[in-house]
Amino acid sequence: MLLDAQRIVKNFGGLTAVNRVTLQVDAGQIVGLIGPNGAGKTTFLNSVAGTYKPSAGTVHFLGKETTGAVAEVMCRKGLSRTFQIPRPFPKLTALENVMVGAVFGANHASKTPARKRAEEALEFVEFPMDIHAPAERLNAVQLKRLDLARALACGPKLMFLDELASGLTPGELDVMMALILRIRDTFGVGMIVVEHIMKVITGICERVLVIQYGTPIAQGTSKEVMQDPKVIEAYLGEEVVT
Ligand SMILES: Nc1ncnc2c1ncn2[C@@H]1O[C@H](COP(=O)(O)OP(=O)(O)OP(=O)(O)O)[C@@H](O)[C@H]1O
Ligand SMILES: [Mg+2]
Numbered sequence: 001m002l003l004d005a006q007r008i009v010k011n012f013g014g015l016t017a018v019n020r021v022t023l024q025v026d027a028g029q030i031v032g033l034i035g036p037n038g039a040g041k042t043t044f045l046n047s048v049a050g051t052y053k054p055s056a057g058t059v060h061f062l063g064k065e066t067t068g069a070v071a072e073v074m075c076r077k078g079l080s081r082t083f084q085i086p087r088p089f090p091k092l093t094a095l096e097n098v099m100v101g102a103v104f105g106a107n108h109a110s111k112t113p114a115r116k117r118a119e120e121a122l123e124f125v126e127f128p129m130d131i132h133a134p135a136e137r138l139n140a141v142q143l144k145r146l147d148l149a150r151a152l153a154c155g156p157k158l159m160f161l162d163e164l165a166s167g168l169t170p171g172e173l174d175v176m177m178a179l180i181l182r183i184r185d186t187f188g189v190g191m192i193v194v195e196h197i198m199k200v201i202t203g204i205c206e207r208v209l210v211i212q213y214g215t216p217i218a219q220g221t222s223k224e225v226m227q228d229p230k231v232i233e234a235y236l237g238e239e240v241v242t
Contacts, residue, residue: 001063002027002158002190003048003079008057010040010047010214017043019214020057025158025190030180032205032222033194036235040214041194042084045160049081050074062157078106078157082164084194086147090136097135098122098149105154114153121153124186125179141167152183159183162194177203198226198236210235 003025010018018040025031033041047054050071059067061077069077080101088097098121102114109117122131125148129138138146144164151159165176177200184191195201201208202222210218210231218228225231 001025002029002061003192004058004060005044005048006058006060008044008047008059009055010043010052011055017214018047018054018211021209021211021214021216023192023209025192027157027190028184028188029207030184030191030193030205032201032208033192033211034196034198034201034208034225034235035211035217039211041211042162043214044211045081045162045192045194048074049079049160072104075105075154076108078155079160080105080151080154080156080158081160082144082147082151082162084162084166086143088135088138088143088146088150091134093132093134094127094129094138094146094149095119095122095131097146098153101150101153102155105156107153107155117153117155118149121149124152124183125149126175141172148179152187156187156189159189159191160194161191163196164193165195165197165200173197173199176200180204198222202226 001024005023007020007022008018021044035041046052048059050069053068095118098118099114102109102117125145127145127149129142165173168176181204205222208222208225210225212234218225218231
């Protein structure tokens, strides 16, 4: 098993943003994490990936306990992620931004191999722009693609993708889903995919966990959770399931 996160809790003052969430991911497996706005999806990822220390619960990554390990350590071990709102270095070029991933990720490459890995990652994600353009010139969708290339250049065994598909047109969605599957198949990585677009969840996730107010309310295949009355009431609404 790649990741075993058990009963993760994250409190912010009096608010329990994540309340005993357990999630496991195997190599090559894509697990969906869904729920309404503010449900705690991003906070859960942050509590496992080292942005936050969980208030309670345990994390094992690659068979070793990593509870509370900081993001830099988790990245070196092979956990890389994209961000709901990407924040690249604006003055660096797209290539240089991705090189940062190659230098500081599990590959920890020096400058020349890092450049090669960054070029390969940008090519793999079919980055649609000039790779020598500064990141500040990229639009939101292009920035998400850049963020994916950076995460890939880290050399991950496990990836967290946080709303990577938001803002895409239906045609672009299909391209993105195919790309995510290609990353999984080529590199054998496991993934947690946070997404509001159900087409993406049903299209690529073999298992889905649904949370509401930080608390798990359903788990199963995408078909199973989409038919669960609790999920329909909390998140999907009647009209989605006909
Ligand atoms: N750093 C923080 N300090 C205090 N409260 C926070 C912090 N980060 C998140 N929260 C709160 O925790 C709850 C969960 O937020 P989170 O961003 O994890 O939700 P989400 O499921 O990712 O939502 P969305 O679908 O809108 O991205 C929200 O009530 C949010 O306001
Ligand atoms: Mg979020």
